[in-house]
Amino acid sequence: MSKIQVNGKVQEFETSTVSIIELIKLNNVPQPEMVSVQLNSEFVDRNDFGSTLVKDNDEVDFLYFMGGGSLSLTNYSSTISLLR
């Protein structure tokens, strides 16, 4: 059993440790490439997501890349295709 704080909220797991990759999957993060992960206030290198284990009482934050509103439906025809 382990209790891990993910984005400020406690989550319970049956195992004593969970890898960052598993945590990302369990939290249904839609695009793992778009998330930066902090474990107990230290950033985890993207290449270490699989090997880094999170344990009881750890705090994990998922920080998402956010661009801006313009990566959106500026293309009129694609907007129309969504409306149909």
Place this chain on the structure above:
Amino acid sequence: MDYTEDQIQRYSRHIILQDVGVEGQEKINNGKVLIVGAGGLGAPVALYLAAAGVGTIGIIDGDVVDLSNLQRQVIHFTPDVNKAKVISAKEKINQLNPDVKVITYHKLLTAENALDIIKEYDFVVDGTDNFPVKFLINDACVQAGKPFSHGGILRFDGQTMTVLPGTACYRCVFQAPPPANAVPTCSQAGVLGAIAGMLGTIQAAEVLKYLTGVGDLLTNRLLTFNAKTMEFRTIKVKHNHNCAVCGDHPTITELVDYEQATCEIKSKH
């Protein structure tokens, strides 16, 4: 600074505000702020900074106003469609507050011009919509020792942090731009218009706090909110010793233009 009767009246709500006062208002009037992007975030930032009387506002944007911008870019009006965004923004700022000197750059911020442009300003606001320029602003400001405000919005979410020389930078948090194919596609993206105002006004408040020296800036903290739940969170972030631009052994010593991933296909209509 000698204020006229009109100016005293115009800025009276700052002047009577404890912590700001005449002294703080003078700092605002002497401030020089560069806004990168006259879009969803840049619009509220420019309007509030103009209203506050920021002495010099620089605006850089290479785009023209598109009808699809008006849902959130509140500095542009319907008759401005097809007008350069920087001109449209300048016109509104001049009407709002003739005290403000507006400098426009109708171009993109690039690795080549970034340092030259930002060196003229006290503070830089990232109001851009794409990752390559966000990283460029970060790297240029870190190298030039300029404070800046990062801002990002997507769908119902927003995030912002303020970066001063020595505090955690954008690259400390997000090591490098996401792979081009990971950037949300057209059908997954979109943004609730008012989110831009929520985030942009937070950025504008940070600028005014910086200029007046009032309060605690959003440094070493990333503020995020989700408008569906209206929950705000502030996540502590630490300066990253492995950061490629401000870490112990920086590997980025020259500015680069990353390739832009985009889903925009300019439509002719």
